[in-house]
Amino acid sequence: MSLKLHNAMWPGLVGKEEGTDHPPISLERMLELTKNAEVDGKHFDGVDLFLFHPHTDPNASDDDIKRMADQIAEAGFKVGSLVAPVWPGTVGGCAFGSEEDRDNFVHAVAVSCKIADALKANGVRDYGIIRIDSAGGPADFAKDEAANTKLLAETFQRAGAVAAEHGERLAAEGExxxxxxxxxxxMLNTLEETGMPSTVGFQADLAHTYLYLLGYNAPEHALLKEGYSEEEFWAAYKTMTDALRPWTIDFHVAQNDGSVHGTGSHDKTGRHCQADDPNGKLDITRCSEMWLKDYDHRGIKHICWDGCMFDNAVLEQGSTWNAILDAMLKVQAAV
Known part of the structure; x- marks a missing residue:
């Protein structure tokens, strides 16, 4: 069976602020933009959700979730993966932080599992994972890498046990x-220390993992130097994907222009650019193929586009979503 094609709803939220010229875009509007995308008569199959305001109240009632599920179904979509609100200031806390932070992190996963159960009960979710990250920065982590790796893994283990009770899997985003x-x-050290491959895996995003190669925030682990050749790129890409692909249980199609960008807690992270950006560094289809080898053996049933922090004017253009869908269809055909 071909991979289902999903669009992320969080580009309408990430980096958006009320009262500015880039306010949040409602879930209703993001669904509409996704539904309107069309390439040669083909459309998106579903959406992935960010479980936080204003799209989704983490403490929403069953009736609230049913209304959202009905709205998504009426648009002709299924729900795939869910982004858990694990960060300080939302529901969660740093996974290698204080005891309270770590308890809050696990609670955020439990809240997400409850919403996942409701979506399944309402018939709109049959596959996908719950996406997490450490909710803490590299500088704080570096203060004691060994101790923080242990704390992080222990928190992931606790969260993984909660997810397993609900028939869910957690995917840690490589960002x-x-x-x-x-x-x-x-990332590999964290996954191996957690040691729950059937429950806690990796979410590969093309834009973010490109910066793994260049060693941003961890120069000692760089696989490429600036000015690299094409041959050097593909050799490095193989090293990275061979190491992390066995853990990969969720996948984001994306493009990166080689720069970094961030707002708030998303400091110095991979800059998503448009699918057809002439400055894009990645052969989207070929790179996706390397991550998605034997995808069915790892329970992957859908892939999702991720493109955060675009101006609202870009997101409101139908051509933006048609170009994205076109890139997704090429990946679908290749794998």
């Missing part, structure tokens, strides 16, 4: 702004 997963080596 350079999160301590303990800010390089491909740190």
């Amino acid at each position: 350079i702004c999160w301590g303990g997963m800010h390089s491909w080596k740190h």
Whole structure:
């Protein structure tokens, strides 16, 4: 069976602020933009959700979740993966922080599992994972890497046990702004220390993992130097994907122009650029193929586009989503 194609709803939230020229875009509007995308008569199959305001109240009632599920179903979509609100200031806390922080992190996963159960009960979710990260920065993590790796793994183990009770799996996103997963080596160490491959795995995002190669926030783990050749790129990409692919249980199609960007807690992270950006560094299809080898053996049933921090004017253009869908269809056909 071909991989289902999903669009992320969080580009309408990440980096958006009320009262500015880039306010949050409602879930209703993001669903509409996704539904309107079309390439040669083909459309998106579903959406992935960010479980936080204003799209989703983490403490929503069953009736609230049913209303959202009905709305998504009416748009013709299924729900795939869910982003848990694990960060300080939302529901959660740093996974290698204080005891209270770590308890809050596990609670955020439990809240997400409850919403996942409700979505399944309402018939709109049959596959996907719950996405997490460490909710702490590389600088804090570096203060004691050995101790923090142990704390991080213990928190992931506790959260993984909660997820397993609900029939869910957790995928830690490889993003350079999160301590303990800010390089491909740190990410691998965290997953191995957690030691729950059937429950806690990796979410590979093309834009974020590109910066793993260059060693942003962890120069000691760089696989490439600036000015690299194409041959050097593919050799490095193979090293990275061979190491992390066995853990990969969720996948984001994306593009990166080689720069970094961030707002708030998303400091110095991979800059997503548009799918057809002429400055894009990645062969989206070929890179995706390397992550998605034997995807069915790892329980992957869908792939999702991720493109955060675009201006609202870009997100409101139908051509933006058609270009994204076109890139997704090429990946689907290749794997």
